[in-house]
Amino acid sequence: MIYAFDTYYYEDFAKTVCIAFEDWLSDTEKEIFTEKTEIISDYESGAFYKRELPCILSLLSKIKLQENDIIIVDGFVTLNNDGKMGLGGYLFEALDQKIPIIGIAKNDFSAPDDKRRAVLRGESKTPLYLTAMGIDVDDIKKKLEKMHGNYRIPTLLKKLDQLTRE
Structure with missing residues (x-):
């Protein structure tokens, strides 16, 4: 099974x-699966995982x-060539490196990362950015x-984003 997660922040709660x-x-x-949780951390530039990881772990x-399951997060798994991790990397560690984590981001991250792949879908000239741990990033690319859908954002990931905002 593939599990895709996203969290949206409202004024007084987070919806994952x-x-x-x-x-x-x-x-x-x-x-x-859905869950509303208290926001336990303010947004901190460069440390987004501190805000979103508790929400994902709570819903998880x-x-x-099961063995062979995969998790997708909205964001990055790796951030640079120096080993700095994004949200997905911290989730991979929190799950004892047993479940592959894939990060799909809509915007690029400025630091070079040899593990990051730009993915063009449909007619879009704007790529999605893919990173992963525990699985080969080129296979996932x-x-x-x-993935289903004719546009930049696959059908189910677009639905996921919409559901967090309802």
Whole structure:
């Protein structure tokens, strides 16, 4: 199963949503998980994970992960060639490096990262940015290119973003 997570921050709470789907070509989700939590950390430039990781871990505690499951986060797994981790890297560590984590970001990060891949989808001239730990990023790049949807953002990831804002 593939579990994609996103969190949206309202004035007094955070809403985290997870869409579970069976494979990279899926056009509909198998299950949706949602949770509203207290915001426990203000936004801190360069340390986004401090704000979002607790939200993801809280919702993950309600999901029974299996061997071969994959998690997608909205953001980066790695940030540079010096080993600095993004949200996904901290999640990979929190899960004892047992579950592959894929980061899909809409905007690039300024520092060079040999593990980051730009992915063009559909007719879009603007790429998505892909990073990963626990799985080969080039294999995932091919899968992301083929995900359901004709536009830059795959169908299920667009739905995920919309659900966090409802």
